[in-house]
Amino acid sequence: MTSLTFRGRKSAHWHTLGTLLSPIFIFSPFCPAPTTSTNPPFILIFGGSLVAFGRWSLLVCDLCRLVGHSALLAGQMLDSLTLPSLEMFAYFSYDDNPSPVWPSDSFLAFADRSRFSEHLIRLEIRALVTDAELLCCLPLLPRLEDLVVFDSPPHIVITDTLLQALVCTSSTPPLVPRLDYLSLSSVLGFTDSVLVDVITSRVMHTRMLSRLNGVFQADVWWFLARQRAETLAKLSELVLEGGFNFESGLDADDGYWR
Structure with a gap:
């Protein structure tokens, strides 16, 4: 078993x-x-x-x-x-x-x-x-390798503090260095630019790890009424550059936009 x-x-x-x-x-x-x-x-x-x-x-x-x-x-x-x-x-x-x-x-x-x-x-x-x-x-x-986290309104865990800790930098060893899948279901209690920093840095970090075939996957879900078109556009641009998988769509069960 x-x-x-x-x-x-x-x-x-x-x-x-x-x-x-x-x-x-x-x-x-x-x-x-x-x-x-x-x-x-x-x-x-x-x-x-x-x-x-x-x-x-x-x-x-x-x-x-x-x-x-x-x-x-x-x-x-x-x-x-x-x-x-x-x-x-x-x-x-x-x-x-x-x-x-x-x-x-x-x-x-x-x-x-x-x-x-x-x-x-x-x-x-x-x-x-x-x-x-x-x-x-x-x-x-x-x-x-896989981290899946949900906000539980009104309690928020997906904050700028959490996301900033997940950003890969050249000055310090990355937290969870093997991470290649990140799923966040959020009420958007964070700054959009910090999320983009996390994903951009992880895509670059993942490209350097041949074990992962250079691909990072992110699922970011939020309530449909709070979707951010600009952030979606930036993430879509990363997909076009390669090395990053991201999908968007409505999740009917939880009412989140992904």
Whole structure:
């Protein structure tokens, strides 16, 4: 098994699950049959116990209807996990309730335990997170290739501060140097020119990395009523110059312009 999805429910309390279901053995058709081995393929123990998994590549935390989207409960979930081979991490809620709170300290500890610096290549966050909290995470993820971030109105994480930190300069090593895909769903709480600086500098940086075949991909979504024609025109010019992929269009589900 290479993926795991947690879906929160109103009655879900991690300490209760730990009492009823600890330990939990998780198997898939791709794993050997359950045995009495002292080293089974995958074990998850809730309630504070820390157990390493096998070769997971994807963890999706869909906190739909989790009580109050509590950072404490979400933190307890992450505190229970060590995933030393994880490549993709997604944290969000699909329902219409307020976005979940980002458990910053628990994620930082989880990332350190799981050695995300060695293997995490995709991070997706749709949560109540600040630009400062996100900027605490990114230096720990030097192998990150895909970054997907959402504003959660009225809370804004995609700010000038965040974008300026993503600009590549010749004077300092770039943050997340392997980044080749950036997706931002925003209420436009930033300066347009800073966004253009990020994309322009990343296109130039990516061209120098033969591993990426010289192509940088950006998806920038914003509410249709707030679209910026001038910014779209500048990004379209970059596409014509080569080494950059960008698409625009209306996303009907979220009401964002892309």
